[in-house]
Amino acid sequence: MRSGAVRRLSIVLGPVAVLALYFTVPLAEAEMGAIGRLIATVIALLALAFALLRVRRTDTNLPLLVLTFVLVAATFSAIFFVVSANNPNEFDGIVTRIDALYFTLTTMTTTGYGDIVAIGQVGRLLVSAVFVFDLVFLGLFATELSRLVGRHRHEASTADGE
Missing domain, CATH: 1.10.287.70 (Helix Hairpins)
Structure with missing residues (x-):
């Protein structure tokens, strides 16, 4: 994938990762199973880290x-x-x-x-x-x-x- 395409993807991926974290991080005890929360949170954090690293280079x-x-x-x-x-x-x-x-x-x-x-x-x-x-x-x-x-x-x- 070209650098410009990766940069555009990271610009979208960052906000999407933040919203994914917002909806998956447990704020109330009865929400979502523990394993599902953990997997979703790890994926969202990785996507956010990738996006932050790419966005800084614009x-x-x-x-x-x-x-x-x-x-x-x-x-x-x-x-x-x-x-x-x-x-x-x-x-x-x-x-x-x-x-x-x-x-x-x-x-x-x-x-x-x-x-x-x-x-x-x-x-x-x-x-x-x-x-x-x-x-x-x-x-x-x-x-x-x-x-x-x-x-x-x-x-x-x-x-x-x-």
Whole structure:
């Protein structure tokens, strides 16, 4: 497989591995059999390690930023799920991992439909942390896009000037 194809595959494989980990790592005792969890977790960790090694070798930080976004989203989703499972008075509407991921993504993208809400102080504190991450992330993402556009403009003007 050519290097470009491997790089594109790793850009997709990283976020997929993170989501696989999110859905397979045990957060509640009754979920999935132990052997199935172990196998799925090992495969997902290997895929994530491969993706991280390949993504670092690209000429832009965008793949790493996307992977970071997915990793943070999965982490907050896991936290929301565990908090909700252990204290149902913190969130109204988080029952499953998909509920937690949905809530995290609607919060991170500032969509916020209002069907799942933080009602407890811990839940609101955690959601506030998501807001702070979003501000930092959006700044980094905009900076990287600006750098990439500037580099492409410079390369285009250099190619036209020759």
